[in-house]
Amino acid sequence: MTDLQISGVKKTYDGKPVLHGIDATIPDGHFVVIVGPSGCGKSTLLRMIAGLEDISAGTIAIGGTVMNDIEPADRGCAMVFQNYALYPHMTVRQNIAYPLRIAKLPKAEQDRRVLEAAKILNLTDYLDRRPAQLSGGQRQRVAMGRAIVREPDVFLFDEPLSNLDALLRVQMRIEIKRLHKRLNATSIFVTHDQVEAMTLADTLIVMNGGRVEQIGPPSDVYRKPASVFVAGFMGAPAMNLLPATVGQDGDVMLDLSGKHVAVAQSALPQGKRVIVGIRPENVVLSAKSGAGLPATVDLVEELGGSRVAYCNFANCEVAVVLPAGEDDIEGSTVWINLPTAALHLYDQLTGLRIETPAAPKLSSLTRDAKVVS
Amino acid sequence: MTTDAIATPVFSKPVALRRISDRSGLNSAAGHLLMVLLSIFCLFPVYWMLVSSFRPANTMFETSLWPTQPSLDNYTRAIDAIPIARMLINTLVFSAVSTVLQLLTGILAAFAFARWKFPGDRLIYTGVALTWLVPFQVVMIPNYLLVAHMGLLDSVLALILPNIAAALAIMLLAQAMRGFPREVIEAARMDGANNWRILWEVLVPNLRGTIASLAILIFISTWNEYFWPLLLSRTAENSVIQIGIQMFMTAEGNQWGPLMAASTLASLPVLVIYVVLQRQVVQSFMKSGIR
Ligand SMILES: Nc1ncnc2c1ncn2[C@@H]1O[C@H](COP(=O)(O)OP(=O)(O)OP(=O)(O)O)[C@@H](O)[C@H]1O
Numbered sequence A: 001m002t003d004l005q006i007s008g009v010k011k012t013y014d015g016k017p018v019l020h021g022i023d024a025t026i027p028d029g030h031f032v033v034i035v036g037p038s039g040c041g042k043s044t045l046l047r048m049i050a051g052l053e054d055i056s057a058g059t060i061a062i063g064g065t066v067m068n069d070i071e072p073a074d075r076g077c078a079m080v081f082q083n084y085a086l087y088p089h090m091t092v093r094q095n096i097a098y099p100l101r102i103a104k105l106p107k108a109e110q111d112r113r114v115l116e117a118a119k120i121l122n123l124t125d126y127l128d129r130r131p132a133q134l135s136g137g138q139r140q141r142v143a144m145g146r147a148i149v150r151e152p153d154v155f156l157f158d159e160p161l162s163n164l165d166a167l168l169r170v171q172m173r174i175e176i177k178r179l180h181k182r183l184n185a186t187s188i189f190v191t192h193d194q195v196e197a198m199t200l201a202d203t204l205i206v207m208n209g210g211r212v213e214q215i216g217p218p219s220d221v222y223r224k225p226a227s228v229f230v231a232g233f234m235g236a237p238a239m240n241l242l243p244a245t246v247g248q249d250g251d252v253m254l255d256l257s258g259k260h261v262a263v264a265q266s267a268l269p270q271g272k273r274v275i276v277g278i279r280p281e282n283v284v285l286s287a288k289s290g291a292g293l294p295a296t297v298d299l300v301e302e303l304g305g306s307r308v309a310y311c312n313f314a315n316c317e318v319a320v321v322l323p324a325g326e327d328d329i330e331g332s333t334v335w336i337n338l339p340t341a342a343l344h345l346y347d348q349l350t351g352l353r354i355e356t357p358a359a360p361k362l363s364s365l366t367r368d369a370k371v372v373s
Numbered sequence B: 001m002t003t004d005a006i007a008t009p010v011f012s013k014p015v016a017l018r019r020i021s022d023r024s025g026l027n028s029a030a031g032h033l034l035m036v037l038l039s040i041f042c043l044f045p046v047y048w049m050l051v052s053s054f055r056p057a058n059t060m061f062e063t064s065l066w067p068t069q070p071s072l073d074n075y076t077r078a079i080d081a082i083p084i085a086r087m088l089i090n091t092l093v094f095s096a097v098s099t100v101l102q103l104l105t106g107i108l109a110a111f112a113f114a115r116w117k118f119p120g121d122r123l124i125y126t127g128v129a130l131t132w133l134v135p136f137q138v139v140m141i142p143n144y145l146l147v148a149h150m151g152l153l154d155s156v157l158a159l160i161l162p163n164i165a166a167a168l169a170i171m172l173l174a175q176a177m178r179g180f181p182r183e184v185i186e187a188a189r190m191d192g193a194n195n196w197r198i199l200w201e202v203l204v205p206n207l208r209g210t211i212a213s214l215a216i217l218i219f220i221s222t223w224n225e226y227f228w229p230l231l232l233s234r235t236a237e238n239s240v241i242q243i244g245i246q247m248f249m250t251a252e253g254n255q256w257g258p259l260m261a262a263s264t265l266a267s268l269p270v271l272v273i274y275v276v277l278q279r280q281v282v283q284s285f286m287k288s289g290i291r
């Protein structure tokens, strides 16, 4: 069993805290993706697991053994670096074989494993080239080969695809997924690409500012973001986040300039400030007058398969995903509807999720009513 | 030091060269002309030395560009006058051993400075850097007394001793190692390489350009060393070639012919080393730029 246990892990650089206590359990064979904005400590956490960085506090255990004071090479982890980190003076064969050579494996066994890895990664034709003579994607595969041959318990990837072009990224992403299915080793993958995160992960860890915001299966994270940060971070185009206040009887009312519109019903105390979130694909847009809140379409982004309309109502911007179409709606007035079932509610103070709101008492949306001074 | 002139082109990056060729044709023609002129300026004395070494004594001061009656007379006279072969071997041992040892200590010390954190590391590094600024004249006497006490006067070993380690080598190599991509070293650590392996199997092979440049620099400057051997040598047999050359400059006048012959012989090994290592330097420059 090579499950990974991260308990209360902290990191400080010269007294400056960077990670504020990370807890996570990663079951054997899981593919875990860590996402978060730049500088949130993803690499730091990964490097601490690898042993390249000291652990300031807390413990990291792999397969039940605390790894805090164990040398990187003895942790059973293999790492794939963002810049490939190949040995420039060695051929592909030598690069892949290097960990085996250090482990003093018999030459025949070395050759066998290198060849096997090369086959899996389509590198057999390049074994005698040097890294400089390879394309970015091939270098990436060599880096993976060097990780595979060690037959590690845990694979660590630090943004391994970020130096590749879009097409190659997709290919390599699929390749990594396939590889994981085949080897079934616990893998931790750091990225700030959402699509990579959503597609690769069995478990998603969303980090922000040195803290874990949410851990869970990607679908859960997407459907029920645990905080405003996660809500805004996961998904493209990003979730619409609208400030609101709880009115009489727990009505959740959007803070629009000049008027308040109730969009949901809650058990929250009056005056509580909240944030209402709704994904652009859940907003219903209608050209029919009176069907919701009136808004002006500021801008339409063409995405090929779909379009994103940015609508403005009472100085509030809402993005809406529309099916592809020819009609030019830019500049026109439309009516938007925020279905209660698709709403997310967050505490404005703590940023935490408030469990699903109920429909407002009055069907105020359609009537654009319940205006409070 | 005369080696400075050599050091500059060796250490300049190929990028700089490329930039010159990128400029407009006129500019590059002017640049080439300037370089040709400078080359002639630099090479002419060497050429003159070579030519003069083939001139018999009676035509020594003729001004034609090549010897009118070429002869090997000067060479036989030089070889008869001083133990040239012996001196060349001494110089070679002195320079080669100094170069190897200086590179070795340099590589080891540079690794420690570049890769490890230890109490006082900054202070020690500054100390090393400061020794570079201390002129030879200052340490000459203490060094002399030391080797004298060790009973090593008039030996090649004594010549080598103060050259075992040098700040320049340590600093240059430390700088090169600091510039080496950290991820590659971390990858090696993950692969199970200890410090020793990281140094010799990862860093050193990738720093061949720097090391070759440095080797040229050290070799030539040791080869050309004069004062330190002058201080230590008592007999011609234990002397270096630079002292041998000096022997043709006497109070009764200079024996230009044998002097030029000995100088020519003294220059040849340096030239060979330079050509051999230069190729290595250029090659490693061409291979660099790999990430
Ligand atoms: N060696 C260091 N010394 C001091 N601070 C550091 C060091 N390494 C990282 N940090 C800080 O720690 C924080 C987290 O860095 P980290 O590299 O883990 O971010 P990241 O999430 O991987 O970002 P990115 O997506 O840009 O790679 C940053 O604020 C960074 O400035």
Ligand SMILES: [Mg+2]
Pocket: A042, A043, A044, A158
């Ligand atoms: Mg990072």
